[in-house]
Amino acid sequence: MRLSARIEQSAPIPLAADLDCESGELLALVGPSGSGKSTILRCLAGLHRPAGGHVQCGEETWFDATRGIDLPPQRRRVGFVFQHYALFPHLTALANVMLALTDLPADQRAARARDWLARANLEGFDHRRPGELSGGQQQRVALARALAREPRVLLLDEPFSAVDRVTRRKLLNQLIDLRRSLAIPIILVTHDLEEASLLADQMTVLHRGRTLQTATPEEMLARPASALVARLTDQTNLFVGKVTHQSRASDTTVIDWLGHSLVATHHADFAPGETVCWVIPEAGVVLVREHQSERENTLSAKVNERLAWRGHATVTASVGKQGEASLTFAIGASVAGRRCIVPGAIVLLQLQKSAIRLLPADPAIGAPAALDRVDSWYPRPLPGEQAAPRPLAAPQPGRSSE
Incomplete structure (x- = not known):
């Protein structure tokens, strides 16, 4: 039925x-x-x-x-x-x-x-x-x-x-x-x-x-259908970038984000020079070690916050020369302790190519410069509506290279 x-x-x-x-x-x-x-x-x-x-x-x-x-x-x-x-x-x-x-x-x-x-x-x-x-x-x-x-x-x-x-x-x-x-x-x-x-x-x-x-x-x-869906499902790793290169042969789309060239799987709908939104789930952000710094999509970040719960740690780290944006990832609490993942620590993060999803640009999100946490642009209520409580995202334990 x-x-x-x-x-x-x-x-x-x-x-x-x-x-x-x-x-x-x-x-x-x-x-x-x-x-x-x-x-x-x-x-x-x-x-x-x-x-x-x-x-x-x-x-x-x-x-x-x-x-x-x-x-x-x-x-x-x-x-x-x-x-x-x-x-x-x-x-x-x-x-x-x-x-x-x-x-x-x-x-x-x-x-x-x-x-x-x-x-x-x-x-x-x-x-x-x-x-x-x-x-x-x-x-x-x-x-x-x-x-x-x-x-x-x-x-x-x-x-x-x-x-x-x-x-x-x-x-x-x-x-x-x-x-x-x-x-x-x-x-x-x-x-x-x-x-x-x-x-x-x-x-x-x-x-x-x-x-x-x-x-x-x-x-x-x-695979949210739009930036708005990503916002409403509380995906914190939602940003704006610009497509710089497309290659169907190598199954890649390259985007510029805060001066970093990020390689994603091929997204044929976007042309070079086009501004896009992009999103990556917390599980797609992987903590790596110094000797793995040559991996694609690897960048340095400064830890801002570490929250632990039921054996998992959710970590927020700032990216960019001025800390313009924040990435959130999840690892085991024991790994976080062993690797000294504390506020102020510098870590290497790899953004997995297959986990990066490109989406049409959303005017509500703004220019491809600073995008921080969801709080600043979670949809405002309509006149007469009550403001919605922030939804609680399900824990998504990420992976480290250990």
């Missing part, structure tokens, strides 16, 4: 979004606040009617603006987990789940609801009300209630945003286990790129209601 949708409207939030999710897949919708992610879920569930487009689930049409079809929510068989769970505070966990089982005979509802609570690891919590449950437990009750409907589609709207990071990690692992048994399309809205990378088969990046790219998390990070 496949869910496909085209959602169009000009107000109150402009939308021109395309979605496609196969049975058993999880599709993550990512993008800043105001990009229409939650509104899209409401359109899929039948809680909001867009001006145009269609929603198709398997062989059934749920919405088609041209044909005047708009099935009500109760006929769409959608399981919906809201950001703040939407549990009834005066009802027990068992009673909340039983609300989704009205199609069963009354004498069968309690047993079925207990089964779903057990699948959500909530045995023994039947008679507790939401106020007596932790945030993570409430989230699991909401998920059990959504799945008790035996939905054809499961929609998750920032389901882990109200819990602490440790609880979130546990819930993520439980959802990973649970979804193996769910042969239905799952749509997840999240601001957290680590969360999306862990859970999603496909990611759709949205900006101001428009679909920019849909790809696997790995493809999205390695």
Whole structure:
């Protein structure tokens, strides 16, 4: 069973979004606040009617603006987990789940609801009300209630945003286990790129209601479709350069960046003299030793910052005569300690040819001079929008030559 949708409207939030999710897949919708992610879920569930487009689930049409079809929510068989769970505070966990089982005979509802609570690891919590449950437990009750409907589609709207990071990690692992048994399309809205990378088969990046790219998390990070996609997926190593040489025979495109000639794989769409954006994932920046300084795309950098977490170190180092730009890479924390990678240290970095991706120039990024961290040009909200929290990028351990 496949869910496909085209959602169009000009107000109150402009939308021109395309979605496609196969049975058993999880599709993550990512993008800043105001990009229409939650509104899209409401359109899929039948809680909001867009001006145009269609929603198709398997062989059934749920919405088609041209044909005047708009099935009500109760006929769409959608399981919906809201950001703040939407549990009834005066009802027990068992009673909340039983609300989704009205199609069963009354004498069968309690047993079925207990089964779903057990699948959500909530045995023994039947008679507790939401106020007596932790945030993570409430989230699991909401998920059990959504799945008790035996939905054809499961929609998750920032389901882990109200819990602490440790609880979130546990819930993520439980959802990973649970979804193996769910042969239905799952749509997840999240601001957290680590969360999306862990859970999603496909990611759709949205900006101001428009679909920019849909790809696997790995493809999205390695080959963003545009500089804007790279920005919205929090890729810090995004810069501007100028093409100086093209050679199809040797599979190379050479760009000038801060006086360095960088060799990338051949990008036929760009002519010599053309200004381009270029991006390289953290894993494509490799720490090398002094005797390897003759490798192509090797340059010297000064360490500005080293952050360690769970055995990995994320390092930011400035490049250029005046430190005009910063590169970010990741290595093992033990390697960082052994190599004395501390602020002020001078390191040699190789930018892997195959990891450099060229993209059309983006006027929002500016001239090919100084480009530093994402913070300075992360998209501003539209009037009336809330500023989006900075997304958390998934750790991408790089490699050293050790």
